[in-house]
Amino acid sequence: DIQMTQSPSSLSASVGDRVTITCRSSQSISRSLNWYQQKPGRAPKLLIYAASTLQSGVPSRFTGSGSGTDFTLTISSLQPEDFATYYCQQTHNTPPEYTFGQGTKLEIK
């Protein structure tokens, strides 16, 4: 089974800050990595798929990068609406496992 580990688990930052969240897989998953944003009481929303492709409608301040086992989600200039929990997800296996990371809670400093 592929395990996904995010760091940090929580993060405090200010509006305008540049923030980076890391996701590491227990084995190589090529570029089969997606990022989701979840706000309290809401369903998750797809931000980035295939490691670096921005989902339609997602602001360009969100950037995904990486391949193999190490991936990052970067928010270039935090906006008030970005404070949420972020999850990475691998989609490498067949048959599918679709494992998620444990989440990173981004809070206002």
Add this chain to the structure above:
Amino acid sequence: QVQLVESGGGVVQPGGSLRLSCAASGFTFSIYGMHWVRQAPDKGLEWVAVISYDGSNIYYTDSVKGRFTISRDKSKNTLFLQMNSLRVEDTAMYYCAKDKVRATVTGWFDPWGQGTLVTVSS
């Protein structure tokens, strides 16, 4: 616009059964794979099951194999999850999600429904 509306959640005793539904609208349901994803209270996300657009391919996470059954009815544009032999650890918000790409299964969940809460407790 694409809309997914789950229903069927509730409180059930351990060993009991529930059937969740997900009513789809705003897209051609019959050409997209569909998923169930769950989230235990204040915990992370766990993928549960997928069914391909035509129902020919079905997969489950190990913890629900033999207990849960995913299915779809294209005439009603509805996705189902039959949950039997429920355990306390199945307590979660259950979301249905559409696969982003038509006629295949990518695991890119877009969009998600609002969820239906399942509580397994004696």
